[in-house]
Amino acid sequence: MFGIVRPCQQGMCDGHFSDWLGHLCGLCLALRDEHGQAARLVTNYDALLVSVLAEAQVPAAAPRRTAGPCPLRGFRGAEVVRSDGARLAASVSLILAATKLRDHVSDGDGLYARRAVAAGAARTAARWTRAGTSTARDLAFDPAPLVAAAERQTGLERRGEAGLLELTAPAEDAVAAAFAHTARLSGCPGNAEPLERAGRAFGRLAHLLDAVEDLGADRAVGAYNPLEATGTGLAEARGHCDAAHTDLRAAFDTLELRRSGLARTLLVTETARAITRAFATPDETRPPPPGLPKQVVGGLATAFSCGLYRPPWDPKHRRSFCKRHDCGNCRCDADCGRCDNCCCDCGG
Numbered sequence: 001m002f003g004i005v006r007p008c009q010q011g012m013c014d015g016h017f018s019d020w021l022g023h024l025c026g027l028c029l030a031l032r033d034e035h036g037q038a039a040r041l042v043t044n045y046d047a048l049l050v051s052v053l054a055e056a057q058v059p060a061a062a063p064r065r066t067a068g069p070c071p072l073r074g075f076r077g078a079e080v081v082r083s084d085g086a087r088l089a090a091s092v093s094l095i096l097a098a099t100k101l102r103d104h105v106s107d108g109d110g111l112y113a114r115r116a117v118a119a120g121a122a123r124t125a126a127r128w129t130r131a132g133t134s135t136a137r138d139l140a141f142d143p144a145p146l147v148a149a150a151e152r153q154t155g156l157e158r159r160g161e162a163g164l165l166e167l168t169a170p171a172e173d174a175v176a177a178a179f180a181h182t183a184r185l186s187g188c189p190g191n192a193e194p195l196e197r198a199g200r201a202f203g204r205l206a207h208l209l210d211a212v213e214d215l216g217a218d219r220a221v222g223a224y225n226p227l228e229a230t231g232t233g234l235a236e237a238r239g240h241c242d243a244a245h246t247d248l249r250a251a252f253d254t255l256e257l258r259r260s261g262l263a264r265t266l267l268v269t270e271t272a273r274a275i276t277r278a279f280a281t282p283d284e285t286r287p288p289p290p291g292l293p294k295q296v297v298g299g300l301a302t303a304f305s306c307g308l309y310r311p312p313w314d315p316k317h318r319r320s321f322c323k324r325h326d327c328g329n330c331r332c333d334a335d336c337g338r339c340d341n342c343c344c345d346c347g348g
Contacts, residue, residue, distance in 0.1 A: 003045040004209050004274040005266050012265060018079075019262045023051045023089075025067055026081030030090040035131045039090075042097035042128065046206060047089045049266060050178050053195065054085025056263040057186035057256070062086075084185055088139050092178045094132030095143055099150040101125040106154055109223055139185065145177040157224055164230045164240065168207040175203030194254045198267065201248035205271060208241050212278045234279065241275050 007020055027048045031039040055062040062083040069075040101121045104112045111117045129147060136143040149170040156162040156170070179199030183191035211226045212234065218225035227237055249268050257263060 004206050004278075005045050005049065005270045006274070007266065007270050016262050016265050020048075020052075020266065021073070022064065022078065022080045023048045023055075023086070023262075025070070025073070025078055026062075026083070026086040027051060027089045027093065029067060029080060030082075030086040031093065034087070034090065034135060035094065039094065039128070039131065042093045044089075044093040044096065046202075047093040047096065047178075049202075049263075050089040050092055050182055051081055051083065051085040052263050052266060053179060054083065054088065054182040054186050055081070056259050057183065057188045057191060059258050061259070084139055085182065087135055088141060088178070088181065088185060091132045091135040091139065091141065091143065092146065094128045094135070095146040096149075096174070098125040098128040098132065099146070099153075101128070102150045103153065106150075107224055110221075139181075141181045141185075142177070146174045149174045157226075157229070160229070162230075164208075164226055164232050164237075165204070167226045167230070168204045171207040172200040172203035175199040175206070188256065191255050191257075194251045198248055198251035198255075201244045201251060202267065202271070205241055205244040205248065205275075208237055208244065209274055209278045212237055212241075238275070238279050241278075245271055245275060 007017065012020065024043070024045070028040050028043045031043060051062075062081045062085060064079040065082045067078050067080045069077055102125050104110075105118045105121050105125070108118075112121060133143050133147065152170040153167070156167055176196045176199035179202070180192045180196040183189055183195050207226070214223075215225055215227055217223075219228065226232070227234075232240075248271060252264065252267055
Protein backbone atom coordinates (compact mmCIF):
# COMPACT_ATOMS: atom_id res chain seq x y z
CA MET A 1 0.00 0.00 0.00
CA PHE A 2 1.20 3.48 -0.76
CA GLY A 3 1.73 5.61 2.33
CA ILE A 4 3.89 8.58 1.44
CA VAL A 5 1.89 11.17 3.43
CA ARG A 6 2.90 10.39 6.99
CA PRO A 7 2.70 13.67 8.89
CA CYS A 8 4.49 14.04 12.19
CA GLN A 9 3.08 16.03 15.09
CA GLN A 10 6.17 18.21 14.99
CA GLY A 11 5.44 19.32 11.46
CA MET A 12 1.79 20.31 11.89
CA CYS A 13 -0.06 22.70 14.15
CA ASP A 14 -2.39 21.11 16.71
CA GLY A 15 -5.54 21.91 14.72
CA HIS A 16 -4.31 20.30 11.52
CA PHE A 17 -2.89 17.25 13.27
CA SER A 18 -6.14 16.70 15.18
CA ASP A 19 -8.12 16.99 11.95
CA TRP A 20 -5.77 14.59 10.18
CA LEU A 21 -6.14 12.09 13.02
CA GLY A 22 -9.92 12.53 12.88
CA HIS A 23 -9.90 11.54 9.21
CA LEU A 24 -7.52 8.64 9.83
CA CYS A 25 -9.60 7.25 12.70
CA GLY A 26 -12.77 7.90 10.68
CA LEU A 27 -11.38 5.78 7.85
CA CYS A 28 -10.43 3.02 10.27
CA LEU A 29 -13.88 2.98 11.87
CA ALA A 30 -15.63 3.12 8.50
CA LEU A 31 -13.74 -0.03 7.55
CA ARG A 32 -14.73 -1.70 10.82
CA ASP A 33 -18.38 -0.69 10.71
CA GLU A 34 -19.01 -1.84 7.13
CA HIS A 35 -16.56 -4.68 6.70
CA GLY A 36 -15.57 -6.03 10.13
CA GLN A 37 -12.59 -5.73 12.44
CA ALA A 38 -10.15 -7.44 10.07
CA ALA A 39 -10.75 -4.78 7.42
CA ARG A 40 -9.02 -2.24 9.65
CA LEU A 41 -5.75 -3.86 8.57
CA VAL A 42 -5.97 -1.95 5.28
CA THR A 43 -6.11 1.52 6.89
CA ASN A 44 -3.99 3.56 4.51
CA TYR A 45 -2.33 6.93 5.13
CA ASP A 46 -2.78 8.11 1.56
CA ALA A 47 -6.36 6.90 1.06
CA LEU A 48 -7.57 9.25 3.79
CA LEU A 49 -6.71 12.12 1.41
CA VAL A 50 -9.97 11.21 -0.32
CA SER A 51 -11.84 11.95 2.91
CA VAL A 52 -9.92 15.20 3.43
CA LEU A 53 -10.61 16.40 -0.13
CA ALA A 54 -14.32 15.60 0.15
CA GLU A 55 -14.58 17.70 3.31
CA ALA A 56 -12.51 20.56 1.88
CA GLN A 57 -15.06 21.22 -0.86
CA VAL A 58 -18.20 21.64 1.24
CA PRO A 59 -19.35 24.69 3.26
CA ALA A 60 -19.69 22.84 6.58
CA ALA A 61 -17.19 20.46 8.13
CA ALA A 62 -17.91 16.76 7.72
CA PRO A 63 -19.97 15.27 10.56
CA ARG A 64 -17.99 13.97 13.52
CA ARG A 65 -18.75 11.33 16.09
CA THR A 66 -17.13 10.67 19.44
CA ALA A 67 -15.03 7.52 19.33
CA GLY A 68 -14.21 5.66 22.51
CA PRO A 69 -10.72 5.19 23.95
CA CYS A 70 -8.31 3.44 21.62
CA PRO A 71 -4.86 2.06 22.48
CA LEU A 72 -3.51 3.61 19.29
CA ARG A 73 -4.44 7.04 20.66
CA GLY A 74 -3.00 6.35 24.11
CA PHE A 75 -6.43 5.16 25.34
CA ARG A 76 -7.96 8.54 24.60
CA GLY A 77 -11.24 9.23 22.86
CA ALA A 78 -11.45 11.41 19.76
CA GLU A 79 -13.81 13.26 17.46
CA VAL A 80 -13.61 11.32 14.19
CA VAL A 81 -15.05 11.93 10.74
CA ARG A 82 -18.23 10.09 9.80
CA SER A 83 -19.09 10.85 6.18
CA ASP A 84 -19.39 9.51 2.66
CA GLY A 85 -15.86 10.81 2.12
CA ALA A 86 -14.60 8.43 4.81
CA ARG A 87 -16.59 5.59 3.21
CA LEU A 88 -15.06 6.36 -0.19
CA ALA A 89 -11.61 6.33 1.44
CA ALA A 90 -12.46 2.93 2.94
CA SER A 91 -13.47 1.60 -0.47
CA VAL A 92 -10.24 2.86 -2.03
CA SER A 93 -8.18 1.35 0.82
CA LEU A 94 -9.75 -2.07 0.39
CA ILE A 95 -9.33 -2.17 -3.38
CA LEU A 96 -5.74 -0.90 -3.30
CA ALA A 97 -4.84 -3.37 -0.54
CA ALA A 98 -6.29 -6.20 -2.63
CA THR A 99 -4.25 -4.97 -5.58
CA LYS A 100 -1.06 -4.99 -3.53
CA LEU A 101 -1.75 -8.49 -2.21
CA ARG A 102 -2.23 -9.82 -5.74
CA ASP A 103 1.01 -8.13 -6.75
CA HIS A 104 2.91 -9.89 -3.96
CA VAL A 105 1.36 -13.23 -4.88
CA SER A 106 2.20 -12.71 -8.55
CA ASP A 107 5.82 -11.81 -7.72
CA GLY A 108 6.19 -14.54 -5.09
CA ASP A 109 7.58 -12.03 -2.60
CA GLY A 110 8.87 -13.45 0.67
CA LEU A 111 6.28 -15.58 2.43
CA TYR A 112 3.99 -15.25 -0.58
CA ALA A 113 6.21 -17.73 -2.41
CA ARG A 114 4.70 -20.44 -0.21
CA ARG A 115 1.67 -22.04 -1.80
CA ALA A 116 -0.55 -21.97 1.29
CA VAL A 117 0.25 -18.33 2.03
CA ALA A 118 -0.34 -17.33 -1.59
CA ALA A 119 -3.70 -19.14 -1.66
CA GLY A 120 -4.84 -17.45 1.54
CA ALA A 121 -3.69 -14.04 0.28
CA ALA A 122 -5.54 -14.53 -3.00
CA ARG A 123 -8.77 -15.32 -1.13
CA THR A 124 -8.30 -12.26 1.08
CA ALA A 125 -7.66 -10.07 -1.96
CA ALA A 126 -10.87 -11.30 -3.60
CA ARG A 127 -12.85 -10.63 -0.43
CA TRP A 128 -11.44 -7.11 -0.09
CA THR A 129 -12.17 -6.37 -3.74
CA ARG A 130 -15.80 -7.42 -3.33
CA ALA A 131 -16.15 -5.34 -0.16
CA GLY A 132 -14.53 -2.25 -1.65
CA THR A 133 -16.56 -2.54 -4.85
CA SER A 134 -19.80 -2.85 -2.88
CA THR A 135 -19.13 0.38 -0.96
CA ALA A 136 -18.02 2.13 -4.15
CA ARG A 137 -21.29 1.29 -5.87
CA ASP A 138 -23.25 2.64 -2.90
CA LEU A 139 -21.43 5.94 -3.50
CA ALA A 140 -21.94 5.88 -7.30
CA PHE A 141 -18.20 5.48 -7.78
CA ASP A 142 -16.90 3.34 -10.63
CA PRO A 143 -14.02 1.34 -9.13
CA ALA A 144 -12.88 -0.09 -12.48
CA PRO A 145 -9.62 1.93 -12.69
CA LEU A 146 -8.64 0.73 -9.23
CA VAL A 147 -9.62 -2.89 -9.81
CA ALA A 148 -7.85 -2.98 -13.18
CA ALA A 149 -4.66 -1.35 -11.90
CA ALA A 150 -3.02 -4.59 -10.75
CA GLU A 151 -3.63 -6.43 -14.03
CA ARG A 152 -2.38 -3.50 -16.09
CA GLN A 153 0.66 -3.12 -13.85
CA THR A 154 1.53 -6.80 -14.09
CA GLY A 155 1.17 -6.73 -17.86
CA LEU A 156 3.50 -3.73 -18.18
CA GLU A 157 6.10 -5.31 -15.92
CA ARG A 158 6.06 -8.65 -17.72
CA ARG A 159 6.33 -6.97 -21.08
CA GLY A 160 9.69 -5.67 -19.99
CA GLU A 161 9.79 -2.81 -22.48
CA ALA A 162 7.77 -0.14 -20.70
CA GLY A 163 9.35 3.17 -19.77
CA LEU A 164 9.27 4.46 -16.22
CA LEU A 165 6.33 6.81 -16.74
CA GLU A 166 4.40 4.06 -18.53
CA LEU A 167 4.80 1.97 -15.40
CA THR A 168 3.28 4.67 -13.23
CA ALA A 169 0.19 5.03 -15.45
CA PRO A 170 -2.07 2.50 -13.66
CA ALA A 171 -1.46 4.20 -10.31
CA GLU A 172 -2.10 7.59 -11.90
CA ASP A 173 -5.43 6.47 -13.36
CA ALA A 174 -6.56 4.88 -10.09
CA VAL A 175 -5.82 7.90 -7.92
CA ALA A 176 -7.21 10.32 -10.51
CA ALA A 177 -10.55 8.47 -10.48
CA ALA A 178 -10.77 8.51 -6.68
CA PHE A 179 -9.80 12.17 -6.34
CA ALA A 180 -12.18 13.29 -9.09
CA HIS A 181 -15.11 11.48 -7.49
CA THR A 182 -14.78 13.61 -4.35
CA ALA A 183 -15.95 16.54 -6.50
CA ARG A 184 -19.14 14.70 -7.41
CA LEU A 185 -19.58 13.46 -3.86
CA SER A 186 -19.31 17.03 -2.57
CA GLY A 187 -21.55 18.59 -5.23
CA CYS A 188 -18.67 20.54 -6.82
CA PRO A 189 -18.40 19.16 -10.37
CA GLY A 190 -16.18 22.06 -11.42
CA ASN A 191 -13.40 20.61 -9.29
CA ALA A 192 -13.44 17.23 -11.04
CA GLU A 193 -10.93 18.11 -13.77
CA PRO A 194 -8.26 19.71 -11.54
CA LEU A 195 -8.74 16.92 -8.99
CA GLU A 196 -8.15 14.38 -11.75
CA ARG A 197 -4.91 16.18 -12.64
CA ALA A 198 -3.92 16.31 -8.98
CA GLY A 199 -4.67 12.60 -8.66
CA ARG A 200 -2.51 11.70 -11.64
CA ALA A 201 0.39 13.70 -10.24
CA PHE A 202 -0.05 12.18 -6.79
CA GLY A 203 -0.33 8.64 -8.18
CA ARG A 204 2.86 9.12 -10.19
CA LEU A 205 4.67 10.56 -7.18
CA ALA A 206 3.50 7.79 -4.86
CA HIS A 207 4.58 5.08 -7.29
CA LEU A 208 8.01 6.65 -7.79
CA LEU A 209 8.66 7.21 -4.09
CA ASP A 210 7.57 3.66 -3.32
CA ALA A 211 10.15 2.46 -5.85
CA VAL A 212 12.88 4.66 -4.37
CA GLU A 213 12.21 3.55 -0.81
CA ASP A 214 12.09 -0.14 -1.81
CA LEU A 215 15.10 -0.08 -4.12
CA GLY A 216 17.71 -1.50 -1.75
CA ALA A 217 15.47 -4.23 -0.36
CA ASP A 218 14.24 -5.19 -3.84
CA ARG A 219 17.81 -5.50 -5.07
CA ALA A 220 18.71 -7.65 -2.08
CA VAL A 221 16.04 -10.26 -2.86
CA GLY A 222 15.88 -9.87 -6.62
CA ALA A 223 12.34 -8.46 -6.61
CA TYR A 224 10.98 -6.30 -9.40
CA ASN A 225 11.60 -2.58 -9.02
CA PRO A 226 10.63 -0.06 -11.73
CA LEU A 227 13.81 1.98 -11.28
CA GLU A 228 16.03 -1.06 -11.65
CA ALA A 229 13.96 -2.45 -14.53
CA THR A 230 14.16 0.78 -16.54
CA GLY A 231 17.73 1.68 -15.62
CA THR A 232 16.61 4.87 -13.91
CA GLY A 233 19.13 6.40 -11.53
CA LEU A 234 18.20 8.24 -8.35
CA ALA A 235 19.00 11.63 -9.85
CA GLU A 236 16.61 11.05 -12.74
CA ALA A 237 14.00 9.64 -10.39
CA ARG A 238 14.29 12.76 -8.24
CA GLY A 239 13.68 14.89 -11.31
CA HIS A 240 10.48 12.97 -12.09
CA CYS A 241 9.33 13.32 -8.47
CA ASP A 242 9.96 17.07 -8.44
CA ALA A 243 8.08 17.44 -11.73
CA ALA A 244 5.14 15.44 -10.34
CA HIS A 245 5.07 17.64 -7.24
CA THR A 246 5.05 20.76 -9.42
CA ASP A 247 2.07 19.37 -11.35
CA LEU A 248 0.33 18.45 -8.10
CA ARG A 249 0.76 21.89 -6.63
CA ALA A 250 -0.38 23.61 -9.84
CA ALA A 251 -3.54 21.48 -9.96
CA PHE A 252 -4.26 22.09 -6.28
CA ASP A 253 -3.98 25.84 -6.75
CA THR A 254 -6.84 25.80 -9.26
CA LEU A 255 -9.29 24.04 -6.92
CA GLU A 256 -12.27 25.85 -5.43
CA LEU A 257 -12.12 24.80 -1.79
CA ARG A 258 -14.06 26.01 1.24
CA ARG A 259 -11.42 24.89 3.75
CA SER A 260 -8.07 24.33 2.11
CA GLY A 261 -5.76 24.27 5.15
CA LEU A 262 -5.45 20.56 5.91
CA ALA A 263 -5.72 19.53 2.25
CA ARG A 264 -2.87 21.88 1.30
CA THR A 265 -0.75 20.72 4.23
CA LEU A 266 -1.09 17.08 3.21
CA LEU A 267 -1.06 17.33 -0.58
CA VAL A 268 1.54 20.07 -0.99
CA THR A 269 3.69 20.39 2.14
CA GLU A 270 3.78 16.74 3.24
CA THR A 271 4.39 15.40 -0.27
CA ALA A 272 7.40 17.72 -0.56
CA ARG A 273 8.67 16.33 2.73
CA ALA A 274 8.09 12.80 1.46
CA ILE A 275 10.36 13.52 -1.51
CA THR A 276 13.08 14.92 0.75
CA ARG A 277 12.73 11.95 3.10
CA ALA A 278 12.98 9.35 0.35
CA PHE A 279 16.06 10.81 -1.27
CA ALA A 280 17.85 11.95 1.88
CA THR A 281 18.38 8.33 2.97
CA PRO A 282 18.15 6.09 -0.09
CA ASP A 283 16.96 2.58 0.69
CA GLU A 284 20.32 1.12 -0.34
CA THR A 285 21.58 2.10 3.13
CA ARG A 286 18.55 0.66 4.96
CA PRO A 287 18.27 -3.14 4.91
CA PRO A 288 14.80 -4.52 5.68
CA PRO A 289 14.18 -5.46 9.33
CA PRO A 290 15.03 -9.05 10.20
CA GLY A 291 12.49 -11.80 10.65
CA LEU A 292 9.56 -10.68 8.50
CA PRO A 293 9.30 -9.50 4.89
CA LYS A 294 9.29 -5.73 4.71
CA GLN A 295 5.80 -5.76 3.12
CA VAL A 296 4.37 -7.49 6.20
CA VAL A 297 6.16 -5.19 8.64
CA GLY A 298 5.15 -2.09 6.71
CA GLY A 299 1.52 -3.19 6.53
CA LEU A 300 1.33 -3.86 10.24
CA ALA A 301 2.98 -0.54 11.08
CA THR A 302 0.52 1.31 8.88
CA ALA A 303 -2.49 -0.55 10.24
CA PHE A 304 -1.69 -0.36 13.92
CA SER A 305 0.44 2.71 14.54
CA CYS A 306 -1.68 5.58 13.14
CA GLY A 307 1.63 7.35 12.63
CA LEU A 308 2.25 7.67 16.37
CA TYR A 309 4.78 4.85 16.69
CA ARG A 310 7.83 3.95 14.65
CA PRO A 311 9.67 0.64 15.06
CA PRO A 312 13.34 0.74 16.17
CA TRP A 313 14.65 0.15 12.65
CA ASP A 314 12.75 3.16 11.29
CA PRO A 315 14.98 6.27 10.86
CA LYS A 316 12.25 8.33 12.53
CA HIS A 317 12.14 6.13 15.66
CA ARG A 318 13.65 8.69 18.03
CA ARG A 319 11.29 11.39 16.82
CA SER A 320 8.12 9.32 17.04
CA PHE A 321 6.57 11.04 20.03
CA CYS A 322 7.44 14.59 19.16
CA LYS A 323 6.21 17.89 20.48
CA ARG A 324 3.30 19.54 18.72
CA HIS A 325 3.33 23.11 17.53
CA ASP A 326 0.41 25.48 17.70
CA CYS A 327 -0.50 28.30 15.40
CA GLY A 328 1.41 30.70 17.61
CA ASN A 329 4.50 29.44 15.81
CA CYS A 330 3.25 30.62 12.42
CA ARG A 331 5.50 33.09 10.66
CA CYS A 332 2.93 34.33 8.16
CA ASP A 333 3.09 37.74 6.54
CA ALA A 334 -0.46 38.26 7.81
CA ASP A 335 -2.41 37.03 10.81
CA CYS A 336 -3.73 33.66 9.70
CA GLY A 337 -6.27 33.47 12.51
CA ARG A 338 -7.56 29.90 12.58
CA CYS A 339 -5.67 26.80 11.45
CA ASP A 340 -8.10 26.43 8.55
CA ASN A 341 -6.55 29.53 7.04
CA CYS A 342 -2.88 28.78 7.68
CA CYS A 343 -0.73 29.86 4.77
CA CYS A 344 2.55 28.56 6.10
CA ASP A 345 4.21 25.47 7.54
CA CYS A 346 3.60 26.00 11.23
CA GLY A 347 6.22 23.50 12.23
CA GLY A 348 8.87 24.92 9.92
